[in-house]
Structure formats: structure tokens, C-alpha cells
Amino acid sequence: MSRSKSDEAQQAKPLSRIQETNRKAILEAALDVFAISGFRGATIDEIATKAGMSKPNLLYYFKSKRAIYQQVLEQTLSDWLAPFAELDPTGDPVEELRRYITAKLKMSEKNPNASKLFANEIIHGAPVIGDFLKTSLKTLVDEKAKVIRYWVGEGKLAPVDPYHLIFMIWATTQHYADFDVQIRAVVGSQAGRPGFADQAAQAVLTIILNGIRPRQ
């Protein structure tokens, strides 16, 4: 047992090719299963089967169900926040926000399970990433809220509370992933059609951007 403290943070210890592929297969399967069933509802068995191996074999790679969950959640988080971190204070506000909203909608479309995984974690009280929310995420949001406030001060945006604007963008964009079942139920077969996502993007962008455009 010569390895150092943290197991979550993927040591720099050499991984054989087979280890690498298996771990990846497990994490991919786990994302799907956790997203649909939640942490409690997911079973190691289902993840293992989906990843093409037996349950004990999966547990050879991750020591517990929780360990898999943490890994897949952490891996998801950074991807998820990347476009937010890129909001550029020197850019044109409306264009910057358009870019951000578009990127988030795209992510919801391409990887709805990442969004669901995250939603589940939060709804259930954020037992695993609660600390992250209160530290790293808060710092990042505070920073971006300052940027938005600056834009408002410059008269480049209508006077809106930056935090609520951010929440609104998150809510709206993630809704298309998290509630896709409801959306599909309501709009029927349209939801599958190729243009649907673009149509959603256009509507969301129209409303939010008009809503925050400065008026004279």
C-alpha cells in the first residue's frame, strides 16, 4: 500500500492499456446508469454489465460504488463549467452571453446524462459536491457576477441582478436535458427532429438576450 493519500484524484501511477480501457468503459457506463437511476437506484451489476464485465471485476477497478460515483461526477463537473469560465469581460456582453448560452444548450443536447447526473446530485442535497459548490463554484460565480455587473455599469446591459441572470441561464439550458422526457411527451415526435434543438436555442436566445439588452 505505497500509494499516497487520495484515491479520487487519479494518481500518476502507470496504467496498463487494459486498465485504461476498462476504467473508461466503467465510467461511461456509470454516467448513464447514475444519471437515469440516481446514486441509490443504480446498481453495480447494471454498470458492470453495461461496461461488459462482471461485478467483482468492476470492483477490482473501483473499490466501491461511491468511488465510481465521485470519479464520474468530478470528471463531469469541469467540462460542465468550462464555457462559463470563458466569459470574457473585454468582449461584447450580448455576444459573450450568446456564446455561453449556445454552448450550454449544445452540451445539454449532446450529453444530457451529464446534466441529469448533476441535477440528481443537487436535488438530493449535494452530499458529494457540496463543498465544491461552496468554494470553487462560489468563487467562480462571484467573479463572473462582477463581470456582468461591470457590463451593466457601462450601460451595455439592462440593469439585472447578475446572480439571477446566471441562475436563469443555467435553469433554462439544463432544462432541455433534465426534463427531456417531459418535453418529448409534450411536443411529441417533433423533439426528435433535427431542427428542434436549433429552434429551442433560437427561442431561448431571443427571450433572454432581448430581456437584458439595454433600452433607452
Next chain:
Amino acid sequence: MSRSKSDEAQQAKPLSRIQETNRKAILEAALDVFAISGFRGATIDEIATKAGMSKPNLLYYFKSKRAIYQQVLEQTLSDWLAPFAELDPTGDPVEELRRYITAKLKMSEKNPNASKLFANEIIHGAPVIGDFLKTSLKTLVDEKAKVIRYWVGEGKLAPVDPYHLIFMIWATTQHYADFDVQIRAVVGSQAGRPGFADQAAQAVLTIILNGIRPRQ
């Protein structure tokens, strides 16, 4: 066993006072527990304890965990949709939508667990209310979409897709209930303060209503 087909739909059979109070206590406790833990994560034991009775005693009132879940979900649904059904085609569009959004935000504030219960059900694929979504809810949404489209046609609203506008309102208002843990983590102690909900309401109303107000 002389009772007729459906158990879910609460027969018109007489309930003693003690039955009534106990059933109510169970349903209240169940709402909290299911909302936080999800269906799988919830335990009968926890619901029973919270309702002030033993596990077998609870099962004297509801024959299974699923039966409790269905009941509490159905009961929640009608409350949840009531203000949507009241959107009035003859009223002023912006005022009607303001009233609706305000009502939904109020509900999220007063009863976040109802929102979370619903969110959990949808994220997990709507196993219990899937049919309801495809029938009753779809009908209602189609009807209200027509109303919005009519308003747009009259030039009383900017040209927006009614379905996406509805989704946006749902997403934004429910976000304050479903993701309250994240919101609290990000804004800190402010979230508890009395004015916070009003501030949220104002921001949401400002953006959405400005976003859909007709422009000349």
C-alpha cells in the same frame, strides 16, 4: 375484498377520523422523504418515523411503498398545474404571464419539495406519470400554446415559440426549488434573508417580460 377496482383513486368509502389523520401524516412525511431521497432512496422506515408511527402500521394504511408514492405524486400534480390552467386568453398577455410566473415562484418558495418530487420523477424517466404527461399535460399545454400564439398574432407579444416560452418559465421558476442547495451555496447567507425571493422574482420577471414584450 368487496371494494372496486382502483385503489389509487381513494374510494368513497368512509374514513374514520384516525384514519384520516394518519393517512395525512403519512403523505406529508412521504413528500419530504421522496423529494430528498427519490423513490429508490426513500425508506418506508424513515417515512413511518417521520409520520410518528411504526413501519408495519404505515403499511396498514398503504399496501406498498409504491402506493404511497403514487398518491403523493398525483396529489401534488394538480396543485402544481392549477395556475397554468388559469392563463386567461382575454386578459392582458404580459399581465397574465406575470401572474403565472409570480404564482409559480411562490409555489417553489413555499413548497420546494413538491417541485423536487416532480423533478425526480421526470429525471428518472417518469415511470409513474409518463402517461399523464403524454395525455392530460400535453392537451393542456397545446391549449395554452394556442393562446400564446394568438397573443403573438395580435401583436401583443414579440414573436416567440409558445412551447419554448412555457418550458422557459417552468425551468426558471422550478430551478429555485430544485437547485436551492446550489443557490444557497453560491449566494451564501443571503438566500435565507426575507427579501431574496422577491429579488429573484423581480429579476426573472424583468428578463422574461422584457424578452417577450413586443418591440416596434
Next chain:
DNA sequence: GTCTATAAGAGGATAGAC
């Protein structure tokens, strides 16, 4: 690294006394 077998425990549901 992967398997079969199994330990260990949680939780849903029932039996039957009171």
C-alpha cells in the same frame, strides 16, 4: 485480471399477538 461463490446487511413486506 477475471471468475464463482458467498458473506453481510439493508429494506420491503407479512404473520400473528394484543
Next chain:
DNA sequence: GTCTATCCTCTTATAGAC
């Protein structure tokens, strides 16, 4: 109506052979 005791299934996790 309510309780204690218990059954039984499902699931996590480990032991140990290959």
C-alpha cells in the same frame, strides 16, 4: 389499529480459485 418478530429478496462487497 398497533405492535414485535420474522421472512425474503436484493445488493454491496469480499474470498479465493484460476
